[in-house]
Amino acid sequence: MRGDRLLFSDVNFSLLPGTLLQVSGPNGSGKTSLLRIICGLLEPASGEVRWQGENIRSLNEEYSRAISYLGHRNGIKEELTPLENLRISSGLAGAPVTENACDALEQVDLKNQKDLPARFLSEGQKRRSALARLITGNASLWILDEVLASLDAAAMVLVRSLIEGHLRKGGIAVVATHQELNLTAGSFQRLELGAPGTAVANGAVPVGLPSS
């Protein structure tokens, strides 16, 4: 539910370690809302999200430790450099980075820009800077909203290989995107949300499941 509109109902899925769930559907079908529900930022009108069998509302901080969310907005500060952004976000996440911060920035090809305030970076570079957060964090559930937006071909390859590596390690990824990801690793599930108002979807939420 968003406002007083019903976006989708009967959405039910469960994800095992090493699974990618691709959420697709036309604009306005509720992909972002679904992802925000999975994060716990949005309360579903009915139903619940479970992590390892337990409602995320009762898990709170433990669940926050397990997820990494990348939304439409990058979540980086324009005044700070990519390196500082990374240091701070990992510090806030409770796992301060030291030397692997530079490695992560090298992976996303921002090594030369690491000391440049983010406001001088292009949209794609800002997105890369946000991706570095996924690399340094060790979340087992990645929730990525339109992750390929404003990225160039090389960066798309990078995102694919990041997700593949994550799945191989037994991670779970929920990705909302219009493009096909065509991954070679992990198992794949698709959730197709209908046009706004039609409210049908099948498939299997909680996310869940022990990756250890």
Next chain:
Amino acid sequence: MFRWIVTRDLMLAWRRRADVLSTLFFFVIVVSLFPLGIGPETQLLRSIAPGVVWVAALLASMLSLGRVFSNDYFDGTLEQMLLTPQPLYLVVLGKVLAQWLVSEVPLVLIAPLIGVQFGLTSDTLLTLFISLLLGTPILSLIGSIGAALTLGLRGGGVLIAILILPLYIPVLIFGAGAVDASIIGADPLPNIYLLAAFLVLSMVFAPWATSAALRISLE
């Protein structure tokens, strides 16, 4: 982790020094306009000083409050903070502490200097300083509730003022009251104690209310 929030906000404030300085200049100029407008009537100036300084402090805090959450809201860092494994209560407390250090402390420090323009004695200046030191954190704490409620709204700045200024009234009364008492030679301590009590109360309840407001604003 609390340390990270405070450090982060202090760092950001340092990168945007102009914002911080504008609040301080606003306070200095508003307070200084009164002696200039009224002229050298020491008795009158002395009696209006507590009210003028305190009202200017309230207005200056309105200026900086809008920024506490809105910048973080628009670039998505606020939702990231909501998803970090720590109580939102602490996130809010950290951000408010940083806002107070950056926007209010300079104002508290400069207030005794400006008070000289009103012909206040050194005892009164000390009372003014202490009352502001205890009162301004309350302004930040209560103001953060308004900032969280009006997050993402157009014209949020005016709305914050309408929502929050009435809640500032007790702080204004007891803050200015303490200084008034000191001017007429009475004991300012009762008012000071009341301010301290308000500070403790708002430290307990305001971050909690702000957290709830933030969750609603981010839905």
